[in-house]
Amino acid sequence: MINLRGTWAIYKQEVSRAWRAVFGTIVSPVLTTSLYFIVFGSAIGGQMQAVGGVNYGAFIVPGLLMLTLLSESTSNASFGIYMPRFTGSIYELLSAPVGVTETLIGFVGAAATKSLILAAIILATATVFVDYTIAHPILAIGYIMLVAASFSLLGFILGIWAEGFEKLQMIPMLVLMPLTFLGGTFYSIDMLAEPWRSVALFNPIVYLVNGLRWTFYGSSDVNILVSVGSTFAFLALCVVVIAVIFKTGWRLRN
Amino acid sequence: MAAGIANDAGMEPILDIRGLSKTYTGGFKALDNVDLQIRKGEIFALLGPNGAGKTTLIGSVCGMVRPTAGTIHAFGLDMKKHWREARQRIGLVPQELGFDIFDTVDRQMSYSRGLFGRAPDRERVTQILRSLQLEDKRRDQIRKLSGGMKRRVLIAKALSHDPDLLFLDEPTAGVDVELRRDMWRLIGQLREQGVTIILTTHYIEEAEEMADRVGIIDKGRILLVDEKHAIMARLGRTEAHFTLEQPMQAVPEALGRYNIHLHDDGRLLCYRGGNGTGNGKADVAEIARILVEQGIRFTALDQSESSLEDIFVEMMQDQEAGA
Numbered sequence: 012m013i014n015l016r017g018t019w020a021i022y023k024q025e026v027s028r029a030w031r032a033v034f035g036t037i038v039s040p041v042l043t044t045s046l047y048f049i050v051f052g053s054a055i056g057g058q059m060q061a062v063g064g065v066n067y068g069a070f071i072v073p074g075l076l077m078l079t080l081l082s083e084s085t086s087n088a089s090f091g092i093y094m095p096r097f098t099g100s101i102y103e104l105l106s107a108p109v110g111v112t113e114t115l116i117g118f119v120g121a122a123a124t125k126s127l128i129l130a131a132i133i134l135a136t137a138t139v140f141v142d143y144t145i146a147h148p149i150l151a152i153g154y155i156m157l158v159a160a161s162f163s164l165l166g167f168i169l170g171i172w173a174e175g176f177e178k179l180q181m182i183p184m185l186v187l188m189p190l191t192f193l194g195g196t197f198y199s200i201d202m203l204a205e206p207w208r209s210v211a212l213f214n215p216i217v218y219l220v221n222g223l224r225w226t227f228y229g230s231s232d233v234n235i236l237v238s239v240g241s242t243f244a245f246l247a248l249c250v251v252v253i254a255v256i257f258k259t260g261w262r263l264r265n
Numbered sequence: 266m267a268a269g270i271a272n273d274a275g276m277e278p279i280l281d282i283r284g285l286s287k288t289y290t291g292g293f294k295a296l297d298n299v300d301l302q303i304r305k306g307e308i309f310a311l312l313g314p315n316g317a318g319k320t321t322l323i324g325s326v327c328g329m330v331r332p333t334a335g336t337i338h339a340f341g342l343d344m345k346k347h348w349r350e351a352r353q354r355i356g357l358v359p360q361e362l363g364f365d366i367f368d369t370v371d372r373q374m375s376y377s378r379g380l381f382g383r384a385p386d387r388e389r390v391t392q393i394l395r396s397l398q399l400e401d402k403r404r405d406q407i408r409k410l411s412g413g414m415k416r417r418v419l420i421a422k423a424l425s426h427d428p429d430l431l432f433l434d435e436p437t438a439g440v441d442v443e444l445r446r447d448m449w450r451l452i453g454q455l456r457e458q459g460v461t462i463i464l465t466t467h468y469i470e471e472a473e474e475m476a477d478r479v480g481i482i483d484k485g486r487i488l489l490v491d492e493k494h495a496i497m498a499r500l501g502r503t504e505a506h507f508t509l510e511q512p513m514q515a516v517p518e519a520l521g522r523y524n525i526h527l528h529d530d531g532r533l534l535c536y537r538g539g540n541g542t543g544n545g546k547a548d549v550a551e552i553a554r555i556l557v558e559q560g561i562r563f564t565a566l567d568q569s570e571s572s573l574e575d576i577f578v579e580m581m582q583d584q585e586a587g588a
Contacts, residue, residue, distance in 0.1 A: 014349065020379025024365075024372070031367060099363025103422070106327040106357050107380040108349040260331040 017109040021117025022124075025091050029125050036087070036125055037132065040079050044133050047075050048140040051197060056141065062199050065228050068141035073223040074196030076133055077158070080126055081191055081216070084159045085183050088122035088166030093179055096170070096262075105264060111257040115167070115250075122163035123156065130155050143227065151226035157242050158219055164249035171262050190216040195224075200232045215241065277341055278302035279430055279461050280326065285335030287321050287485075295321040297485040299335070303430075303463060308456055310472035310493075311465045312577055313482035319465040320360060322482070323432045327357045339430060353382050356428030360435045360465075362415050366408035370399060370418055373407065374425050381426035393424050396451065413444045420451070431455065433464040437471060449475055481580060488580060496576060503545025507534040507556065508565040519555050523548060534563070545570070 029036045048068075056068035063070070095101040104114065137143060145151050173179040194216030200208055211217055212233075221231035222238025231238075256263065280303040287296040295318045303309050313319050324330035326337055328348065337344040339351040364373060374390045394400045397417040402410060407418060416436075423431060433452070437445040452462055452475055466472055472479050473493065480490040489496065512531035524538045536552055539545015549568055556563060571579075 012349075014382045016379045016382045016384065020376050023379070024368075024376045027372065028365065028368075094365070095363075098365065099359070099361045100365060102327075102329055102357065102359045102363060103377060103380060105329045106352060106355070108352040108382055109380060110349070264329055264331045 014108050014113050018113040018116050022121050025118060025121030040083055040129055041132050041136060044075055044079050045136050048137055052141040063230055069143035071197055072137050072143045073227045074220045076130055077220045077223050078191045078196055079133055080130060080158050081162050081187050082183055083129055084122055084126040084162035085166035087125050088119055088163040089170035089179055091118045091122055092167050092170035093173055111254055119163040119167055123159040126159035145227050146229040147226045154223055154226050161242055161246040168252055171256055190214050195220045279305040281338040283336045285325060286333045288333045295485050299487050301487060305461055306459055307477040308462045308475050309478050310476035311480045311482055312472055317482045318485040319482060320434055323434050354429045356423035356431040358420050358423045358433045358436055364407055367406055369404055369406055371403040373422055377422040378425040383426045393421050397421050413440050416440055430461045435465055498540050502537055502571040503539035504569050505536040505549040506567040507563040509534055510562040510564055517559055
């Protein structure tokens, strides 16, 4: 039977750790995103044409939110599991009556919670700089939760894979960040000339940004069902990878 | 020497390890077909040099190391199948100080207790902290504590869920004498409460002081497991050095039945014998009587009993010589 108290202990500990580092977890990403809103939303956005009938300032809100969600979910979860490995306190987790289920719900749940709080703050902050509406708020919340959970799982995998702080930052900085910038955060991929438009469709982040954009404005560059389906598939893939890690004990029990 | 596995007839061991092996990636064999049974309520000391396999053995039981072969039963439960139930009753104090140093003692205690499935119990946590003189530090960040205090926190965390079986991996390595004495007292108290304790140590005096039984491990193999006193009886020795007034050419015939040798050009008569239970001392008294009776005068007598440490070192040397 699942150890509920153990799950809660991990979750509470992780949330409390984030609260202790509130500047890094909340203040810093909110400040960075606000700067994007000021520069690209208010300042430059006023000079830009509407994209797909949506004011440019409003158009970039889902993309910027996705940018923050991806990087924060990944780094929160990767640090969450990497730090106990680094400090040696992982022994307690490994010797406790908690398995993959408790560990995932605890660590990934906490990382996703932090991301959701962050998303709420960013959306609230965005209203100060740009006018935007959310066409499907329930779907938007659901999609944000799905993305936060999926990339927290990815972060968890990275935190187990990494053998140093450099490796921990490698995927978020060298893969996620460029793909997000090129994934339609600041533009519609329909604005790209061929063959770049077709090339862009190979970027998985395009589907995430456009999935969220659809929940905001009811239209996007790609089919919403493809976006949701591929996000679910990514989440399932991460769960399978983590299950295999726990089963084999890779980087944890050797 | 063959591994000796002592067990009380009819009493199920609290921990039963059979054929346990661990080969790490790269081929290093840390454990080699280890059999070990631990009795309920005892203090068991596992002695061995660095790299002998002590920590791997503990890690295999506690879940940090995945064994290559063998079975582990704790409280009669197969730890492969019933690991949740078994682990709830096991505590571990690791060798290395490892925790979130920016967290407070209180929060770490509540985390540990919850992790092992126990409901919050402030009164119990207070008792544990008090027993380790940590009560007034409970709101302190761990990074602000001294090394000794940090080690106490590790012990408090391991006790937070009231384990029935407690592993202490080198609990007093690098701690001061006062803390070591405190630890010994605490271990004694835990035993009185019925907690079974398995400790690894480099301080053989610790095993000699605390343990009921001692196991000696080297190169992943258990060389010997026995009652501490039985080990002393089997391998313990009395040594006596008589400094003679006049040098002697040969050992007198009357002392022929003893293991005696002359050193220092016949000025030092050295005896080595007994079995650690006191008959060596009787031999020394008898040798002294014979020397006096034969008019052989001696000016000094140095006598010593071999410690567990001597036995341990001797066994290791024998092992190396036989290798």
